[in-house]
Each structure stands twice: as structure tokens, then as C-alpha cells.
Amino acid sequence: METRVRRTRAGRAPEGQAAGAAGRHPVHAASGRRLGAAAPQQESAPADLRLLPPAAAAWAAAAMALGAPARVTAACVLGLLLVAGVLPALGRRPAAASPAGPRTARRLPVAAAMTLLCAAAAATLAGLHTASLRAEPWPRLEGERAEFEVTLTADPATAGHETTHGPNAPPRVLLRATASRVTGPSAGTQEVHGPVLLVVEAQRPEEWLRLLPSTQLRLRAGVRAPLPGRAAEFAAVLRVREAGSPHVVSGPNAAHRLAGSLRDGLREAASHLPGSARGLLPALVIGDGSGLGPELAEAVTVTGLTHLVVVSGAQLTLVLVVLTGAQSRAGTAERGGLAARFGLPLRATAAVGCALVAAFVLVCRPDPSVLRAAVCAGIAMLALATGRRRSLLPALAAAVLLLVLHDPTLARSFGFLLSVLATGSLLTLAPRWGAALRRRGLPGPPAEALAAAAAAHVVCAPVVTVFSASTSLVAVPCNLLAGAAVGPVVVLGWAALITAPFAMPVAIGFAWLASWPTRWIAAVARGGAALPGAELGWPGGWAGGALLAAVTVAACVLLRRVAHRPWPALCCALLLVCAVLRPLPLPRLLTGWPPPGWRLVVCDVGQGDGLVLTAGGHSALVVDTGPDPALMDRCLRELGVSHIPLLLLSHFHADHVGGLSGALRGRRVDAIESTGVRDPPGQAEFVERVAAEAGVPLVAAIPGERRRIGEELDWEVLWPPAGAAAAGLAANDASVTLLLRTGGLTVLLPGDLEPAAQQRLLATRADLSRVDVLKVPHHGSAAQEPKLFERLAPRLALVSCGEDNGYGHPAPRTLAALEEVGATVLRTDTDGALAVRAGPEGPRATVRDRPG
Structure with a gap:
């Protein structure tokens, strides 16, 4: 259940506040305090689900339209528009004709029409995106070698092991970019605009790996069609063989240079740390996993801690907690943290929060999970600026809708799907499960932590199984053990990142402090992965994911039934222990x-x-x-x-x-x-x-x-x-x-x-x-x-x-x-x-x- 702010008992505001009272939300204007109501009274109210159908419809429409033939997409969009145009007329029928009541009879057709319009908009944008990827000159260029000018859109990454390409293959660097000009045998010289994937075989890959987003390059490459699973993302794959140093046309812009220097500063501060903390700290703070060893990276994956090293909403939440107060107050109309301590007005707090969100996206890069968290945070800051309750579930739905309309390819992104599912589970399942655990005598903080870890794992595990063909049996306990260390790591890590450019010794000190909880997270990952049954093999693909979802639902129902029966509960616990420990x-x-x-x-x-x-x-x-x-x-x-x-x-x-x-x-x-x-x-x-x-x-x-x-x-x-x-x-x-x-x-x-x-x-x-x-x-x-x-x-x-x-x-x-x-x-x-x-x-x- 969500909550709604109710006006507290009116009190006289100080004289200096009279002029500003008109611009404040009534609950704060009536509080009699300069900073507004610190703990507004709240009452239960039904969850606001109005944005969920439009968001889900837009997501589904974009996913289906990506890669679909243009005629099919156009026909579907036309059908959606026709139905959406007819539905509002149903709301004008006489009220007696509807058993649901006059207000519902008027609202449902309009809501359905708005949902269909959102789906039509998403399908249209996805169709236009697909058409742009298939437009000339890309089909004619396939199989040719041509000269391109491209602008990098993400950080470079190294390809996987050489086994895919042969043991003697040179190192390969992968770069996402947008092509702006091409000169080729069949296309001549012309302006283009299309996302491409560069596969660079470089004898000195370190020079390519140092490139920053927004850097413009000129290169000669062979053109290949993207793999079928990536055809909705890229217009082409450009293979650069025997590459020397990159030919830079223009360097990165000022914002990316600043972000790059901050990231380099954190890496430099972390380089003085011992053991696993050296590579794990940048991964936990800014999502830079380039320094993670393969053994630790595999352990993190097996134990379900991947969300910690790719940067997600959890890290952004911790950054904002410092400004606006504890997570428990995320749904209230007031703020705490440094904003309350320094007496920042609501609008100033919201402005600072938005600046932090923008900086977070710039430094941590706009990956799907980061974008989802940033849009949700932006909507929450908007609510804070107006003094309204921060309603988190509608904010999530609005974020999904806006992001899918902005970038239809997110509709098929596993990272985006996992981010939305995890956040949704924390807003819906986790509070109910936490309350149930508290009723059974578990203290509040442990109950909330266990409920959050279990809810996120239950919802996300079937999706992970689709592409990994396995599921973790230790993800929940490992997330519980590691969760308490994440907050100190992120706060101290960001302190090191901010101070590194002008006070490296101070940054090294912050990094050293952060290394202790970082090493604890590494120990949890390695210890969990070392258990014989840490990972359970499972059928992959969507069929395997559906099977795991069905088994998970059945297990949840069974757990609810046996929770009050000691012997069946003990037998279930023993079965789980045997599955994890697997005595020889x-x-x-x-x-x-x-x-x-x-x-x-x-x-x-x-x-x-x-x-x-x-x-x-x-x-x-x-x-x-x-x-x-x-x-x-x-x-x-x-x-x-x-x-x-x-x-x-x-x-x-x-x-x-x-x-x-x-x-x-x-x-x-x-x-x-x-x-x-x-x-x-x-x-x-x-x-x-x-x-x-x-x-x-x-x-x-x-x-x-x-x-x-x-x-x-x-x-x-x-x-x-x-x-x-x-x-x-x-x-x-x-x-x-x-x-x-x-x-x-x-x-x-x-x-x-x-x-x-x-x-x-x-x-x-x-x-x-x-x-x-x-x-x-x-x-x-x-x-x-x-x-x-x-x-x-x-x-x-x-x-x-x-x-x-x-x-x-x-x-x-x-x-x-x-x-x-x-x-x-x-x-x-x-x-x-x-x-x-x-x-x-x-x-x-x-x-x-x-x-x-």
C-alpha cells in the first residue's frame, strides 16, 4: 500500500516565512517550521497504478516492432490509433448502461485509449529506428572496406578470450560509436547516421582502451552485418584489422574529459590497495570492472552480486541518501540528510539532487540500469521541489515509459529488464515480505534486508537463467552479507573520486578506508562461490526461464504453507542445505x-x-x-x-x-x-x-x-x-x-x-x-x-x-x-x-x- 500526506495541525508560521508560504506545499506551510514538516502524517491509500498499463504497453510494442517489417509495424500502429480513437466514445454512453458506475465508465475507455496511444508511439519510434538501420548505404556497404568517421558513445572494452577467434588472434577491442561519414567504393562519400560496433584488432590495445566517449575517429574498416541478435542495435559491424594507433579527428568534450579524469583519479587511488580491493573498488563505485580478475568476476556472477559491480539504482540511492536522508523517508514529502542540516529549501535541495544525478550518469556512464535509476531519481526530485510525496511506483512506470520512447532498443535490453524488475520487486514484494517477517519476530532491519534480497532474486532469477542456463542458490545469503558493506564503499569511494584530482593523498586515504568493506564483499563472493552447490545448472532460453518462474512461484506457495509447521519447514531447510553443500x-x-x-x-x-x-x-x-x-x-x-x-x-x-x-x-x-x-x-x-x-x-x-x-x-x-x-x-x-x-x-x-x-x-x-x-x-x-x-x-x-x-x-x-x-x-x-x-x-x- 502506498501512503498519502495529510495536512498536519495548522500552526502559525514565523513572520519571515509569510512571504514564501504561498509557494510551498500546504503541509509544509502549515507546519510552523522554517524547513517544513519533518515527519508529515501519512494515511493509507490505494497504490497509484495509472501509469503501469501505458508503460507496459509501450515496452511490449517497442520490443515487438524492433526488427519487424515496416509494413507490419505500420499496420499495427494504424490499428492501435483507430481503436484508440473509438474508445473515448464509449465513455459518453449513459451511466446506467455500465454496471461499474458512471465515473468508472467514463474513465476506463479514456485510460485504455491513452495506453494504446503510448503503444502506438513506441511502435512508431521503434519502427523508425529499424528503418534507419536498414536504410542505404548500409546494405550496399556490406562486404566492402570503407573509410569512416565515427564518434564514440561508450567506453572501450576488451573482447572475450581468444578461443572464439583462434589461439593466435591479436587482442580485440570493442567500441560502440555513431558513424557520421563514409567513403566507400559503392557509396562514394556521404553523410550517414547510424550506430555501429567497432571490432579493432590492435597490437597495442592500451591506446584504444584509453579513448573516451565523444572522441571522433577516422578509420578504415571492413563492413559486416551485425549478428541476428544485435540487428536491432547496430547498423553494421566495422572490423579494423592490424590497427596501429587510433587516428583521432577531435578529442572528447569537456564533460567527458572531466568524467575521465575523475575515473582515472579513482583508479589511481585504488591502485595503491592490496589484493582484490584494487580492482573491485572502481567496479563498486563507478562500474569499472576492467581491473577485476577473472576469478573474482566469476565469483561475483555465481553469487548474484553482479548488480553491485555494474552500477545500478542502489549506488545512486546511496549518493542521494547523503543529501536527502535515509531510504526509509524516500516516500515522504520532506528531506533530511545534509539538506536539512544546512537548511536548504526544497527547491534548492531538488536542484542539487538533479545535479548529483547528472554527475552520476556522466561518471558512471549511461547504461540501462543507470538511466532507469536516474530518471526515477529525477522524478523524485521534481516531487521534492513541489513538496509532494515521492510516489515511487508511478515514478518507476514513468521512467520506463520515457526511456522506451527515448531509446526503443531498451525494450530488448536484459540489463534494463533486470533493473526494472529488481526495482519493482523492492517497491511491491519486499515491503509485504518484510512486514510478514517482522510479524514472525524478526527485527526490523534484518527483516527488511532479507525481504529485499529475496524479492529481487525471486523476480530476476528466471530472466538471468534465460542467458546463463543456471541459477544461484547462494544469492540471497551473499547479498545479505555483502549488503551492509556497500554503503560505506560507495560513500568513501565517491569521496576518493572527488578529492583525487586535487588531493591524491587524501583520495588514497579514502580509498584505503573503503578497501576494508570492499575486501569483505570480495570474501563473501569467493566464499559463496566456493560452496559445491553455489550454482545450479538449469535449462536456458525463455522456456527454461518460464520453468524456473513456475517452480519459484510453487516454492513460494509451499513456503507460505509450511512456515508455521516446524517439521516440514525443517525438511525444506535441510534439502536446501544439502543442495548447496552437496556432500560427496x-x-x-x-x-x-x-x-x-x-x-x-x-x-x-x-x-x-x-x-x-x-x-x-x-x-x-x-x-x-x-x-x-x-x-x-x-x-x-x-x-x-x-x-x-x-x-x-x-x-x-x-x-x-x-x-x-x-x-x-x-x-x-x-x-x-x-x-x-x-x-x-x-x-x-x-x-x-x-x-x-x-x-x-x-x-x-x-x-x-x-x-x-x-x-x-x-x-x-x-x-x-x-x-x-x-x-x-x-x-x-x-x-x-x-x-x-x-x-x-x-x-x-x-x-x-x-x-x-x-x-x-x-x-x-x-x-x-x-x-x-x-x-x-x-x-x-x-x-x-x-x-x-x-x-x-x-x-x-x-x-x-x-x-x-x-x-x-x-x-x-x-x-x-x-x-x-x-x-x-x-x-x-x-x-x-x-x-x-x-x-x-x-x-x-x-x-x-x-x-x-
Whole structure:
């Protein structure tokens, strides 16, 4: 229920206030206080939902019109206008004809007409946006190389790991921009206006990453059509290959230079902090996650704390709380905070608040969640300026309506959807749930915090599942634990940001103070992500999201029914604890994985390598980590591995090291060993950075070294030879090659050795003979030395590759060569994860959920 301000008992205003009383809201003019009523009396009133239908209709219409054929959009808009024109006539019928009453009979048709008009306006704007993206010269330019002048509209970002583009691809920088001029073979020279995405392959990406929004560039690029899912956002994708330094036509404007200097100042102040706080503090304050390590970034995602590092309404609310008072007074007609302390009038307070909102958007960048929060805050400041109650739910609806009309592409933005849903849940579900918890004896602040975290998670989880194919089981407790630290971090972080340009030592002091709650948030994220059941796999897509929504509703109904019954409530709590903690016998009992007595597991990590060899108990030797941290972490969780005495990386290609943060998450890792050839340099630096952040020593493998873990696992390093880097060996040919003995089995792990290196290995190791198990080199590619297979004569050959990969792995002739030497071939792309155990007659294989 919302509340309405009621006039307090009239009192005489001071003489100095008489002249200004006419310009104030009556509740403040009658209060007898210079600052107005500090706590206006309030009474219950129905929630004002009048703006919800227009906002929802405009959102839906814009989402459907984006990318739709122009004729379809025009026909729908015309139909909406016709119906909207007819509806008001229904309100002029005689009152007796309507059972709902005369006032309702008159108002409903008009309200429906206004809703349809909003939908028509949104569809029209979305249709015009789509038409502009498809207009000439963009279709003619596709496939050509042309010269463009563009203006950046957002901060640059680095692309994902190289696995998408090949292990030797140069670093890629992504930049959103608006094209203003094009010169091409078919288009000539002409003015254009369209949003584009720049994909820059730069040997020196740091020069591109320093660019600020509003910077104008001139560049030559190949034109490609955007991917189907992004066709409503961009007119084209411009690929700039072998880029040197950016050609800047004109620098950023004064506002963005100021914002850039403030952001740089905060980063500089944070650079003096230890450990995770160095990268996490800028993410929490201004949404700059460029310094977050992959391991911490993954932990934040798993624990449902992503909204803290992308900047949302929570950060803006905390900034405004300093000015206008506690959040509990957000719905009242008065203000507290610094405004009340310094005696600022309502209008002056509103003006300062609007200035803070504008500065917040400029510094934190106009992302969808920031825009939604800024418009809501602007409407609240308008209400404050007039002395009216700040009605938050209508403000949210108005913000949605205005933003969708301003930028129809927000209608398909997941970030915007999640921001609106989270805010709506805090305004509707959270107060009711908080009141229910207080009635059951939970104190006020904990009840409100728990209700807010639960409401936001329940509403947002189905949407997150659509694109992540998983849901967090620890999001609510992690948000509760981290929530208390967010306020100090944001306030102290903004103090550091403001003081950095002219008093860096002071800014460093503020950053140091903020580092303590920042480190607490990092500890919560890592601790939650380390739990075996922190994340639950779930079907992705809209069908999976709908299924999770249905399950969530059913769970809420069940929880309400069993809340007063101790034994059913206890059983539900135990089930949840078991799902999160996943004691090792439980998954094995339910899934049969891993099989008893396993010695080696080839994890199903997609197109890459990730192998685990048991060392007894919960310890294991890990060789390579695949491209995906989540998949590697999941494999190790299922195997019950919590201690890694040695994590060996055969070489630095991303399909072997990209999942390193997943292997480190929540586990004790004693050391990381890798090849001495730092190729490619970018991935070698990535490994060094992740190892340093985790505090794990990184050493180079030594040819001929022998090691042992436990009673039944030992190995020898066969390759690369000493001086491999000086000899110019490439990454694949410098792969660390191991000959292992485990549980009576001999296993050869040759990484991605190519034929030339395979031949040299055979020549230098004449003692290399038959093995029980071979991990086929380079994912079973066609480039193999047949004599290697003949000498090894493996009984079992394991191929680790991704389903439907674009490399043709494994090659048919490689499979044929293995079969010729009598090997049984198993592959992760068709068989899933592979486990090997020692049998009476040699190795015995088990595929996931199917006996081998």
C-alpha cells in the first residue's frame, strides 16, 4: 500500500516565512517550521497504478516492432490509433448502461485509449529506428572496406578470450560509436547516421582502451552485418584489422574529459590497495570492472552480486541518501540528510539532487540500469521541489515509459529488464515480505534486508537463467552479507573520486578506508562461490526461464504453507542445505559419477583440454583447465576435488588456460607449473595475473623432472627441451608433455604437440614405449605423426574437443590411424566426460552416466 500526506495541525508560521508560504506545499506551510514538516502524517491509500498499463504497453510494442517489417509495424500502429480513437466514445454512453458506475465508465475507455496511444508511439519510434538501420548505404556497404568517421558513445572494452577467434588472434577491442561519414567504393562519400560496433584488432590495445566517449575517429574498416541478435542495435559491424594507433579527428568534450579524469583519479587511488580491493573498488563505485580478475568476476556472477559491480539504482540511492536522508523517508514529502542540516529549501535541495544525478550518469556512464535509476531519481526530485510525496511506483512506470520512447532498443535490453524488475520487486514484494517477517519476530532491519534480497532474486532469477542456463542458490545469503558493506564503499569511494584530482593523498586515504568493506564483499563472493552447490545448472532460453518462474512461484506457495509447521519447514531447510553443500556421497549416489576407483578424468570443457588425476582423498593433479572457468569448476566439484598440489598448464593457448580461475575457485592450490615459452604473450600475462591474485606461485616445468603425489601417482616431464624459447618453438610445440603412472596404468599427456615436435620427442626419447592411455595430441587434429601412435600403441585413446567445433576435430584420418594400432577411441564431443580406472586386464573407461 502506498501512503498519502495529510495536512498536519495548522500552526502559525514565523513572520519571515509569510512571504514564501504561498509557494510551498500546504503541509509544509502549515507546519510552523522554517524547513517544513519533518515527519508529515501519512494515511493509507490505494497504490497509484495509472501509469503501469501505458508503460507496459509501450515496452511490449517497442520490443515487438524492433526488427519487424515496416509494413507490419505500420499496420499495427494504424490499428492501435483507430481503436484508440473509438474508445473515448464509449465513455459518453449513459451511466446506467455500465454496471461499474458512471465515473468508472467514463474513465476506463479514456485510460485504455491513452495506453494504446503510448503503444502506438513506441511502435512508431521503434519502427523508425529499424528503418534507419536498414536504410542505404548500409546494405550496399556490406562486404566492402570503407573509410569512416565515427564518434564514440561508450567506453572501450576488451573482447572475450581468444578461443572464439583462434589461439593466435591479436587482442580485440570493442567500441560502440555513431558513424557520421563514409567513403566507400559503392557509396562514394556521404553523410550517414547510424550506430555501429567497432571490432579493432590492435597490437597495442592500451591506446584504444584509453579513448573516451565523444572522441571522433577516422578509420578504415571492413563492413559486416551485425549478428541476428544485435540487428536491432547496430547498423553494421566495422572490423579494423592490424590497427596501429587510433587516428583521432577531435578529442572528447569537456564533460567527458572531466568524467575521465575523475575515473582515472579513482583508479589511481585504488591502485595503491592490496589484493582484490584494487580492482573491485572502481567496479563498486563507478562500474569499472576492467581491473577485476577473472576469478573474482566469476565469483561475483555465481553469487548474484553482479548488480553491485555494474552500477545500478542502489549506488545512486546511496549518493542521494547523503543529501536527502535515509531510504526509509524516500516516500515522504520532506528531506533530511545534509539538506536539512544546512537548511536548504526544497527547491534548492531538488536542484542539487538533479545535479548529483547528472554527475552520476556522466561518471558512471549511461547504461540501462543507470538511466532507469536516474530518471526515477529525477522524478523524485521534481516531487521534492513541489513538496509532494515521492510516489515511487508511478515514478518507476514513468521512467520506463520515457526511456522506451527515448531509446526503443531498451525494450530488448536484459540489463534494463533486470533493473526494472529488481526495482519493482523492492517497491511491491519486499515491503509485504518484510512486514510478514517482522510479524514472525524478526527485527526490523534484518527483516527488511532479507525481504529485499529475496524479492529481487525471486523476480530476476528466471530472466538471468534465460542467458546463463543456471541459477544461484547462494544469492540471497551473499547479498545479505555483502549488503551492509556497500554503503560505506560507495560513500568513501565517491569521496576518493572527488578529492583525487586535487588531493591524491587524501583520495588514497579514502580509498584505503573503503578497501576494508570492499575486501569483505570480495570474501563473501569467493566464499559463496566456493560452496559445491553455489550454482545450479538449469535449462536456458525463455522456456527454461518460464520453468524456473513456475517452480519459484510453487516454492513460494509451499513456503507460505509450511512456515508455521516446524517439521516440514525443517525438511525444506535441510534439502536446501544439502543442495548447496552437496556432500560427496550424495551426488555420486544420485548420478553415479564419478565411478568408484577412477584414476583419470577428461573433463567435458568444450573445445579445449582439462584433465584431472586423483592423488587420493580430495587431492588431484590438474592438467590444463579448458576455455571456460564454469565448466572446469563444475568438473572439479563433481569429482570432489578441494586440494590441487600442482596445477600444470601444458601451454598458454586460451583453450588450455582460459578456465584457470574456475580451477582456483574455492580450492587450495599449492603451485602452478607451465611451459617456459610465453606464447602467446597475452595469455601468458593472463595466467601470471590470475596466479598472482590468488597468491599461487607460478614455476616453469624442467625437462626430466620427476614428481610424486601420494602413493600411486608419479610422473616425468618429457618435453619441451631446455632452451625451447631460444630455439623458437611455437606454443603448441612447446607443450609440456608428461608420462604418468597411476594405479598401475601408464598415461601420456602430450598437450598440443605438432608432427615436428612429435618426431623430435621420438628421436630424443628412445625409451618411450607402449602406454595404456594416450590423450590424443591437439584435440585429434589431422596434423599427427603416425610413428608416435605405432610406438605408443595405446589401448585407450582419449580425444578432448568441443561438440560441432569449427576445426574439424577430431580428424577422420587421425581416428583411423588410432584404430589401426588397436586403440579404443573415446571423445568428449560425443561421449561427454571420460573417466578411466584400472581393471584386471588394463584400463577401463566410463563415460558420463553410461558404462564404457
